[in-house]
Amino acid sequence: xxxxxxxxxxxxxxxxxxxxxxxxxxxxxxxxxxxxxxxxxxxxxxxxxxxxxxxxxxxxxxxxxxxxxxxxxxxxxxxxxxxxxxxxxxxxxxxxx
Amino acid sequence: xxxxxxxxxxxxxxxxxxxxxxxxxxxxxxxxxxxxxxxxxxxxxxxxxxxxxxxxxxxxxxxxxxxxxxxxxxxxxxxxxxxxxxxxxxxxxxxxxxxxxxxxxxxxxxxxxxx
Amino acid sequence: xxxxxxxxxxxxxxxxxxxxxxxxxxxxxxxxxxxxxxxxxxxxxxxxxxxxxxxxxxxxxxxxxxxxxxxxxxxxxxxxxxxxxxxxxxxxxxxxxxxxxxxxxxxxxxxxxxxxxxxxxxxxxxxxxxxxxxxxxxxxxxxxxxxxxxxxxxxxxxxxxxxx
Numbered sequence: 186x187x188x189x190x191x192x193x194x195x196x197x198x199x200x201x202x203x204x205x206x207x208x209x210x211x212x213x214x215x216x217x218x219x220x221x222x223x224x225x226x227x228x229x230x231x232x233x234x235x236x237x238x239x240x241x242x243x244x245x246x247x248x249x250x251x252x253x254x255x256x257x258x259x260x261x262x263x264x265x266x267x268x269x270x271x272x273x274x275x276x277x278x279x280x281x282x
Numbered sequence: 283x284x285x286x287x288x289x290x291x292x293x294x295x296x297x298x299x300x301x302x303x304x305x306x307x308x309x310x311x312x313x314x315x316x317x318x319x320x321x322x323x324x325x326x327x328x329x330x331x332x333x334x335x336x337x338x339x340x341x342x343x344x345x346x347x348x349x350x351x352x353x354x355x356x357x358x359x360x361x362x363x364x365x366x367x368x369x370x371x372x373x374x375x376x377x378x379x380x381x382x383x384x385x386x387x388x389x390x391x392x393x394x395x396x397x
Numbered sequence: 398x399x400x401x402x403x404x405x406x407x408x409x410x411x412x413x414x415x416x417x418x419x420x421x422x423x424x425x426x427x428x429x430x431x432x433x434x435x436x437x438x439x440x441x442x443x444x445x446x447x448x449x450x451x452x453x454x455x456x457x458x459x460x461x462x463x464x465x466x467x468x469x470x471x472x473x474x475x476x477x478x479x480x481x482x483x484x485x486x487x488x489x490x491x492x493x494x495x496x497x498x499x500x501x502x503x504x505x506x507x508x509x510x511x512x513x514x515x516x517x518x519x520x521x522x523x524x525x526x527x528x529x530x531x532x533x534x535x536x537x538x539x540x541x542x543x544x545x546x547x548x549x550x551x552x553x554x555x556x557x558x559x560x561x
Contacts, residue, residue: 195305202301206294214287221287222335230352237353238342242500242509243431243522246340246353251360251436252528256484256495259528262361263480263535269368270473270539274466276375277550342510343432343517364438371543378551 289330296323310377310387317373321366328359401552403456412454419447427533431522437529441536448541457548469542476535483524483531497523 213219233246233254241249251259296319303316332355340350377387384392403409427440452460487496499507500523508521519526 199301199305203298206297210287210290210294214290219331221289221330222333224331224334224352230354233353234340234350238510238512240500241497241523241525242507243525244342244510244515244517245431245433245436246342246350247356247360247434248431248436248525248529250353250357252525253495253497253523255357256528258361259532260480260484260495262364263477263532265365265368266535266539267473267477269371270542273371273375273543274470274546276379277546339434341434342514345514347514360438367540375547378547 289326293323293327293330296320296326308389310380310389313389314370314373314377318366318370321362321369325359325362325366328355328362331355401456401458401549403459404454408454412450416447416451419450420444423447427529428526429517429519430529431525432517432519437532438536440529441533442540444533444537445540445544448537449544452545452548457545457552460545461549464545466542466546469538469545473535473538473542476531476533476538479531480528480535483528487524497525499523 214221219225233250237246237249237254238244241253243249243253300316300319300323303319304313307313307316332352334349334351337349337351338345340353340356380392381387384395386392386395423440423444425440426435426443427437430436430440484495487498488494490496490498499505501507501509506520506522506524506526508518510518510521
């Protein structure tokens with residue numbers, strides 16, 4: 186590769202990001218912040234697993250979180266999908282003569 | 283294998299591959315593919331945070347007994363996947379318009395043609 | 398062979414048969430979203446990929462003539478209105494936005510299963526299956542409209558470039 190200024194900048198940024206990512210992932214696992222296999226016991230997930238069948242009536246805990254306990258986030262996601270489709274159809278519209 | 287934290291290394295590998303394709307390649311389609319690979323790595327990281335050792339899926343239909351994994355990170359990953367699809371659709375339509383206007387997909391030639 | 402015409406007759410017959418089975422599988426994943434893994438988004442992606450197979454086999458010009466994009470936008474708007482309407486119905490019956498107002502009462506989807514590992518009963522779930530249908534319709538129409546518009550626009554462009 187040519188040793189222009191842009192290439193040197195790219196190599197420096199890539200190596201800094203490599204060191205940062207590897208260090209942070211090793212710190213997450215071996216530094217006992219969030220080791221793989223036992224997360225911390227929090228009240229929200231224990232409550233959802235114990236009471237999701239009785240309050241929502243569904244057997245699937247993930248669907249009850251997506252549509253009942255956090256239905257507002259799904260409303261925002263449906264809006265994102267609608268905006269993306271509107272943007273793509275708008276970009277390919279031709280003026281009919 | 284649990285004691286080494288292998289899924290975290292897989293996340294780092296995916297993000298580095300995507301970053302390499304985004305920074306060092308000169309074709310527009312290859313840069314779009316690099317962005318998609320970075321998004322796959324981030325989704326894998328979200329799911330990895332919610333695993334308990336020796337657990338089953340959080341579904342009650344004819345389930346064998348045992349502890350269950352956390353359901354909330356799985357719900358957030360679903361939203362993230364849909365957002366990735368929406369961003370990919372808009373990026374590809376912009377690439378089609380650039381090709382129709384400039385006739386080439388090389389980033390250096392487009393920058394020279396702009397001057 | 399140009400890019401926007403269809404394939405041979407053997408491929409068209411086989412694709413028409415396979416599309417029916419893909420449609421059944423996708424609608425099964427959408428309808429049983431509150432019992433098994435799946436739901437609105439996943440089943441909608443399955444059905445949309447079956448419809449994209451129809452674009453590949455029959456050509457984009459024929460598909461654009463049969464299914465105009467105004468009908469697809471009407472279908473997607475029905476899905477979005479249905480999803481928000483269920484939220485506002487919860488605000489109307491009880492005082493809370495997006496509340497599950499069917500569970501516990503004696504209506505169509507209103508049973509509550511026992512605690513622990515049970516056999517799946519489709520009569521449960523409350524407002525969740527209705528939301529699954531609305532979101533599934535929205536995802537089907539949206540993803541199919543994106544691929545159809547892109548395929549149709551680039552096919553006519555390649556015809557112009559061929560003439561030059």
